Amino acid sequence: MKDEIIIAGFGGQGVLSMGKILAYAALENDLEVTWMPSYGPEQRGGTANVTVILSDEPISSPVLDTYDTAVILNQQSLDKFESKVKPGGVLIYDPYDIHRAPSRTDIRVLAVPAMEATIAAGQAKVYNMILLGALLKARPDLPVEAVVRGLKKALPERHHHLIPANEAAIRSGMDLVP
Numbered sequence: 001m002k003d004e005i006i007i008a009g010f011g012g013q014g015v016l017s018m019g020k021i022l023a024y025a026a027l028e029n030d031l032e033v034t035w036m037p038s039y040g041p042e043q044r045g046g047t048a049n050v051t052v053i054l055s056d057e058p059i060s061s062p063v064l065d066t067y068d069t070a071v072i073l074n075q076q077s078l079d080k081f082e083s084k085v086k087p088g089g090v091l092i093y094d095p096y097d098i099h100r101a102p103s104r105t106d107i108r109v110l111a112v113p114a115m116e117a118t119i120a121a122g123q124a125k126v127y128n129m130i131l132l133g134a135l136l137k138a139r140p141d142l143p144v145e146a147v148v149r150g151l152k153k154a155l156p157e158r159h160h161h162l163i164p165a166n167e168a169a170i171r172s173g174m175d176l177v178p
Contacts, residue, residue, distance in 0.1 A: 001031075001056045003141050004064050006050035006081055009073025011039055014128025017154060019050030021132065024150030025142045026054045032064060034062035043133065044154070054141050069139050071131055073098055089140050093175075110138055112176050118169075125162070126169035133173020144170060 005022070008093045009015045017036045032055045039048035040122035051067075053059050072093040085091050087106040091108070096115035097103065114130040136144060148153050148167050152160065 001054070001141065002059075002067055003054045003139055004067045005054070005069045005071070005135075005139075006049055006051045006064075006080055006084070007052070007071040007073075008047070008077035010076075013048070015048045016050050016091065016130050017043060018128050018135075019052045020145060020152045021154045022052050022054070022055045022135075022142070024153040025146040026052075026150075028146045028153075029142055032059050034059050036062045042094070047080075049077065052112045054136075062169050069135065071135055073097065073131070078102060081099055092131065092134050092138055108138070109135065110177055112173065114173065114176070117172055121169065121172070123165060123169070126166060129166045129169035130173035131167040133170035134176075134177050135173075136170065137174040137177040144174075 003087060005020050007015050012104045019035050022074045023033045023035040036051045051064055064085050068086055070081050070091045072081060075099045078093060078098060082104060083104050085107050091102055091110045092110045092112055094114040095111045102109045112131060112134040114127055117123060118127040119132050151163055151166055153160050
């Protein structure tokens with residue numbers, strides 16, 4: 001098993017956190033993993049993406065040109081990464097901030113209304129967890145339990161009281177994927 005993933009959006013949307021949680025979860029499951037963030041000088045509002053590779057064999061390089069899976073949170077990222085998903089791959093996107101939907105027919109495209117679900121839940125901070133849940137359903141490389149353990153490692157201890165809400169958001173995101 002090997003899954004080469006790009007998660008991309010604006011800074012402040014939890015893109016890097018999603019990648020870090022996946023990386024910790026992979027380690028919890030005895031997988032090989034790389035986590036390589038990329039972001040502009042802006043702290044919030046600039047572009048951000050993270051490449052995560054999950055594998056049951058050693059990983060030769062964290063640098064990728066194409067991806068098996070893309071999780072896209074804004075139009076700018078869709079424009080940049082849609083063409084870089086390998087044929088047969090998966091592209092997950094939230095249509096809320098997208099004005100031109102993906103047009104590829106050689107990949108599985110999943111529109112996940114994560115912002116709508118976030119608003120309905122009344123908890124703005126779970127947006128990225130809803131999309132993480134969609135990723136886990138579309139590409140079941142890791143069990144939810146491992147991701148929750150990864151969440152415990154990624155979050156500072158002072159925020160551990162938020163783990164049940166984050167786990168609920170992950171599960172609701174899984175329910176949004178057919």
